[in-house]
Amino acid sequence: MTTSNTGACDAEAAIEADPTVPMIHIRRDFTATAEQLFRAHTDRELYARWVGPAGQSVVVDRWDATQGGAFRFRGDDSDGAEQTFHGCFHTVRPDRIVQTFTWDGMPDDVALETMTFEDLGDGRTRLHATSLCDSFEARDGWLRSGMEVGVNDGYVALDRLLAAGEL
Amino acid sequence: MTTSNTGACDAEAAIEADPTVPMIHIRRDFTATAEQLFRAHTDRELYARWVGPAGQSVVVDRWDATQGGAFRFRGDDSDGAEQTFHGCFHTVRPDRIVQTFTWDGMPDDVALETMTFEDLGDGRTRLHATSLCDSFEARDGWLRSGMEVGVNDGYVALDRLLAAGEL
Numbered sequence: 001m002t003t004s005n006t007g008a009c010d011a012e013a014a015i016e017a018d019p020t021v022p023m024i025h026i027r028r029d030f031t032a033t034a035e036q037l038f039r040a041h042t043d044r045e046l047y048a049r050w051v052g053p054a055g056q057s058v059v060v061d062r063w064d065a066t067q068g069g070a071f072r073f074r075g076d077d078s079d080g081a082e083q084t085f086h087g088c089f090h091t092v093r094p095d096r097i098v099q100t101f102t103w104d105g106m107p108d109d110v111a112l113e114t115m116t117f118e119d120l121g122d123g124r125t126r127l128h129a130t131s132l133c134d135s136f137e138a139r140d141g142w143l144r145s146g147m148e149v150g151v152n153d154g155y156v157a158l159d160r161l162l163a164a165g166e167l
Numbered sequence: 168m169t170t171s172n173t174g175a176c177d178a179e180a181a182i183e184a185d186p187t188v189p190m191i192h193i194r195r196d197f198t199a200t201a202e203q204l205f206r207a208h209t210d211r212e213l214y215a216r217w218v219g220p221a222g223q224s225v226v227v228d229r230w231d232a233t234q235g236g237a238f239r240f241r242g243d244d245s246d247g248a249e250q251t252f253h254g255c256f257h258t259v260r261p262d263r264i265v266q267t268f269t270w271d272g273m274p275d276d277v278a279l280e281t282m283t284f285e286d287l288g289d290g291r292t293r294l295h296a297t298s299l300c301d302s303f304e305a306r307d308g309w310l311r312s313g314m315e316v317g318v319n320d321g322y323v324a325l326d327r328l329l330a331a332g333e334l
Contacts, residue, residue: 021189021302068229068237068255088235088255090267090277098277100257100267110257110265112279112299132279132301135188 012152015143018130022139026129028155034117034125036167038094040158041065041115046167048073050157053150067092071099087113101131109138179319182310185297189306193296195322201284201292203334205261207325208232208282213334215240217324220317234259238266254280268298276305 013028030037040046042065048058055078062072072086084104090112091098097115111131118126133139161167180195197204207213209232215225222245229239239253251271257279258265264282278298285293300306328334 023301062235068239068253070235070237070255072235086235086257088237088257088267090253090255090269091274096275098267100255100265100279102257107258108263110279110281112267112277112301114277114301130301132299134190134279134281134297134299 013148013155015148015151017139017143022133022136024131024133024139024142026127026131026151028127028129029120030125030127030155030159030162031123032125032162032167033123034119035094036162037117037125037127038097039167040161041097042092046161049166050161051075051150051154053077054153054157056150062086065089065092065097109133109141111142180315180322182315182318184306184310189300189303191298191300191306191309193294193298193318195294195296196287197292197294197322197326197329198290199292199329199334200290201286202261203329204284204292204294205264206334207328208264209259213328216333217328218242218317218321220244221320221324223317229253232256232259232264276300276308278309 011029013026016025018025040050044060044063048060051058052075056075058073058075060071060073062070064070067089069092070086070088072084074082074084076082086102086104087100089097089099095116099113101111101113102109111133113129113131115127115129118128120126131142133142178196180193183192185192207217211227211230215227218225219242223242225240225242227238227240229237231237234256236259237253237255239251241249241251243249253269253271254267256264256266262283266280268278268280269276278300280296280298282294282296285295287293298309300309
């Protein structure tokens, strides 16, 4: 146990474009177990407390994080703009989540997302998340959308929940 | 109305590897309306009657072809070998179906499938189906798997259902 293990903010997520396929790779280390990160992605109440950019309140309208289940949620930012998102859960296992994801502003852009949890030892876990799009244009559109703000803010909020012992 | 409109077998499906992304494109014309092709892909009983290779009997264990729904089915071929498949429905609209698809023999290979229906006039409709994989290796594995037999046999069985007026 070191003093870095106090729930202080981890480094920013690495967000990278795959060189070969229209995929985004996200990598982020947490002071958490794989089981805690799995819960953060599958528990309805917890998910709503960390996902998305800071200042956004999330309301989950549909949530069944089991194989063949689905989700829908909306984020309301501070100036009242509402964004909605939906998808379905293809695989939900402790070591792997595969789901679809769409921002309803572009309903025909569907990303296939995969999350895995790598145990780093000493109570640390690396989250690997990928988003597969059907074209490089769509993938690059996501990368230009400012997604890194929501990704990083969300993970910082998750750090805080972990530090507060709420998972 | 021409005499070709008698339910005779259409040409084989065009099955092509995308040159840029790890996707398979399937294109097949039917003597059918878009609405009939939509029903063929969303009605539980109909789907079981045409999908897959000839000689395989299909049992649908789970079926909810609505946005956020899911499916699971098994195909038993004539020598008793059983294959199971599952996925979830991301989008289900009359003009567009987006779903995930996995053969349970390779549970971590997930394809994202999109089907659209192009009205060709004169009671003919072109089915466009794509399967997006997360790597070229996985995509090429599907192409080498003999999938064209199941695809083409299935569409011939669907031709017969259409000719018999069962949709």
